[in-house]
Amino acid sequence: MTYELPLSERIRTFLRLEDLFEQMQHFSQHDGEWQNRAELSCLLDIFAISSRTDLRNEIAKEIERHTKCLVIFAQNPKVDREKLEQSIEQLNALNRQLISSSGRIDQIINQVDLLTCLSQRNSLPGGTCDFDLPAYHFWLNKPLSTRREQIQSWTSHLNPIRQSISLLLQFIRLSAAPTLKTAESGFYQQSLDTNQPVHLLRVSLDQDSPYFAEISGGKHRFTVRFMQPLESERPCQTQADIDFTLSICQL
Incomplete structure (x- = not known):
């Protein structure tokens, strides 16, 4: 996903x-x-x-x-x-x-x-x-x-x-090769090179993963938080280390 x-x-x-x-x-x-x-x-x-x-x-x-x-x-x-x-x-x-x-x-x-x-x-x-x-x-x-x-x-x-x-x-989607990353305690952050503008960020997880990704960012940096849905409460950031693939599309 x-x-x-x-x-x-x-x-x-x-x-x-x-x-x-x-x-x-x-x-x-x-x-x-x-x-x-x-x-x-x-x-x-x-x-x-x-x-x-x-x-x-x-x-x-x-x-x-x-x-x-x-x-x-x-x-x-x-x-x-x-x-x-x-x-x-x-x-x-x-x-x-x-x-x-x-x-x-x-x-x-x-x-x-x-x-x-x-x-x-x-x-x-x-x-x-x-x-x-x-x-x-x-x-x-x-x-x-x-x-x-x-x-x-x-x-x-x-x-x-x-x-x-x-x-x-x-x-745009095919312009970047996905790379394997790990979000420690469900959190990942990376700086971006402003000399090479990024147009799209893509984060992929296994289809059966119990978490979803919240991505936020701008031209200088971005963050990814992996959230765990809860039935009667707001989703919370997982404390588990999450492996995912990241594509930074610059075309």
Whole structure:
């Protein structure tokens, strides 16, 4: 089991979007009213995040950063040039898709009355009940094929966003080889080299470990505490020595 901590706002946003895209993908594979509700709720959360930042520009900057790093790696004779060139071409292709798209990512909300109403009610607990949104109740009882076709029309423009974020996070995660560490009395701390910015920390434990990892940190140092869940009390830091693997992702 792996726990992650992003150390930049951009990567934090990407991880949130990755989680929402994965949820939306899961619900899209299961047909039914409740699955459609959950899928649209994820979609509205994606739109809400994208409305707070110029997401296309943030992704384009990250693609440019990765491309420059890969070009530098190409100077290393030990690097597999064929795979590296394929990676660069993947990034360039995604960048072209982003450039070719235009308009706000969430502009569909203002174009579809149902999505407008849902976005206004989605953050309210129980705010999408039938008596609040009879139009939504009507839509949810349309034939499945109709609902699926409409959802696809509302989400298709997000494909370059989803693919870009997925590829960028994949590169970041694979950029660091995991190293074995030991947290004495459930605590581990390490300083970071500020000349080599870290974008993501990853801590991995055995799947059957009785502990979970709490990671905190910034650009200078980070700490990992291994916590033991308790049934009726707050989790507490274990006093046991815990072996784990650590990845410090700097790409």
